[in-house]
Amino acid sequence: MIGVHTVEEIRAAEDALMARLPDGALMQRAVAGLVTVCAGLLDGVYGARVVVLAGAGNNGGDALWAGARLARRGAHADAVLLNPDKAHAEGLAAFRAAGGRLVDLGAAAGALAAADLVLDGILGIGGRGGLRGDAAELAALLRAGRTAGAVVAVDLSSGVDPDTGETPGEHVVADHTVTFGTGKTALVVDPAATVAGVVHHVDIGLGPYLPSPELTVLDDADVATLLPDPGRESDKYSRGVVGVLAGSAQFPGAAVLAVGGALHGGAGMVRYAGPDAVAVEVRQRWPEAIAGPSPDVVGRVQAWTVGSGLGDGREDDVRAALGAGLPVLVDADGLRGLPERFAGPALLTPHAGELARLLGVERAEVEARRLHHARAAATRWNAVVLLKGSTTVVAAPDGRVRVNPTGTSALAAAGTGDVLAGLAGSLLAGGLSPLDAGSVAAYAHGLAGQRAAAGSGYPSAADVLAALPGVLRSLRGVVGAGAVHPLTAE
Numbered sequence: 001m002i003g004v005h006t007v008e009e010i011r012a013a014e015d016a017l018m019a020r021l022p023d024g025a026l027m028q029r030a031v032a033g034l035v036t037v038c039a040g041l042l043d044g045v046y047g048a049r050v051v052v053l054a055g056a057g058n059n060g061g062d063a064l065w066a067g068a069r070l071a072r073r074g075a076h077a078d079a080v081l082l083n084p085d086k087a088h089a090e091g092l093a094a095f096r097a098a099g100g101r102l103v104d105l106g107a108a109a110g111a112l113a114a115a116d117l118v119l120d121g122i123l124g125i126g127g128r129g130g131l132r133g134d135a136a137e138l139a140a141l142l143r144a145g146r147t148a149g150a151v152v153a154v155d156l157s158s159g160v161d162p163d164t165g166e167t168p169g170e171h172v173v174a175d176h177t178v179t180f181g182t183g184k185t186a187l188v189v190d191p192a193a194t195v196a197g198v199v200h201h202v203d204i205g206l207g208p209y210l211p212s213p214e215l216t217v218l219d220d221a222d223v224a225t226l227l228p229d230p231g232r233e234s235d236k237y238s239r240g241v242v243g244v245l246a247g248s249a250q251f252p253g254a255a256v257l258a259v260g261g262a263l264h265g266g267a268g269m270v271r272y273a274g275p276d277a278v279a280v281e282v283r284q285r286w287p288e289a290i291a292g293p294s295p296d297v298v299g300r301v302q303a304w305t306v307g308s309g310l311g312d313g314r315e316d317d318v319r320a321a322l323g324a325g326l327p328v329l330v331d332a333d334g335l336r337g338l339p340e341r342f343a344g345p346a347l348l349t350p351h352a353g354e355l356a357r358l359l360g361v362e363r364a365e366v367e368a369r370r371l372h373h374a375r376a377a378a379t380r381w382n383a384v385v386l387l388k389g390s391t392t393v394v395a396a397p398d399g400r401v402r403v404n405p406t407g408t409s410a411l412a413a414a415g416t417g418d419v420l421a422g423l424a425g426s427l428l429a430g431g432l433s434p435l436d437a438g439s440v441a442a443y444a445h446g447l448a449g450q451r452a453a454a455g456s457g458y459p460s461a462a463d464v465l466a467a468l469p470g471v472l473r474s475l476r477g478v479v480g481a482g483a484v485h486p487l488t489a490e
Ligand SMILES: NC(=O)C1=CN([C@@H]2O[C@H](COP(=O)(O)OP(=O)(O)OC[C@H]3O[C@@H](n4cnc5c(N)ncnc54)[C@H](O)[C@@H]3O)[C@@H](O)[C@H]2O)[C@@H](O)CC1
Pocket: 014, 018, 026, 027, 028, 030, 055, 056, 057, 058, 059, 060, 062, 122, 123, 124, 125, 126, 127, 128, 129, 130, 131, 132, 154, 155, 156, 180, 204
């Protein structure tokens, strides 16, 4: 599991740790990790052209120290100082002593064009509000591909907002980020996460001084632990029965996919509630599913999945399922029938457009502030909100958030959301909390998308569904914390 901390928490931990260490020791730990990654990216440090972009703070200090160490190993190091009067004094002195040269802004474009590696040390966790002036121009040059070299962000891409993952203005687009001490929201939540590139974590010893994180990123071992484990004594009822209220004459496939997702999620039985014509299609594909016309008559379940492809005119059925006093997952058309607030366990799975409509804001506003809006909806409806998209965010009303690391653009295909809804509903029926069910389902669904894409390039929802059993089997085989799973090692 990767924990993500706020700037305030990081600063408090740094202060506590620095009080026990000689001056500058913490920065040197960070720099050592940074230089190791940079050296690994270069095809030999000797003779490589390195350009350091250094702002006025400690982030610039890190970059200048790293430039100094690379220069000592034979690199040609140039530095562009954004605020020469306030540049980090020790870092700058070390850089010059190592033979590094200062380049003025007028010559920066030429230096960047020739660089093998660019170190972005303009702003770190002290940055707020996007880049301005000269820094903005340099970032725009990098974004326009004006360097062939790798762009390595120090701690995070300059100009992104550390604690929200928002990009309020001009910012650096990095190929790699070397981050210190712990994760930051900007490294995992879009739109900022997209411009972090590959993230490398450097341990600087903050761990004992950091609180338990509110925002986490699960890994294979976490998911393996959370997946329901049907014991020897289990029967189809004790494994959980999930009801699926989905699909319509217009969208019968949604029912087939949601029931398929539910069948793979470990529930002992799936009861499908819907019109006969759709039920026939469901049972043709999944003979093991039980079907009935409505939630009231289909039989007892332990959780409901409601809404995928439901269309209009099923308001009474939605009310019946949501009013049954059971854990519920609400997707797609079901989201139009939400109660004022949920009293019991609930998991909502909107995409950005659906969340925008729920909250009465523009879709672009949700895309720009994904974490903020997922959290706002979680509080508003007292439900866990799984906001689908480039980085799926699962936000609980108690403030906890899980960000899914397995997402892939391969999942941007019709019907994949129906599979996810069925799978997560099945996990709810198996006894998982909405936060666990949502984050585990998103994780496995993402891996299934990756696997399906490896097979067909542009997988359909049916391909993703077909990949799920193998993914879940592999995940269940992961034993013990920290185990490396073959799927993520691929
Ligand atoms: N505190 C420590 O012990 C350590 C800090 N480290 C580095 O220090 C960084 C934090 O350093 P700082 O606190 O000095 O802050 P930064 O270097 O991130 O920012 C410097 C200053 O820039 C100004 N600023 C904010 N937004 C701006 C904007 N949009 N445009 C222009 N200027 C803006 C602020 O006054 C801010 O304090 C971390 O990201 C990390 O790279 C690491 O060396 C590890 C150890």
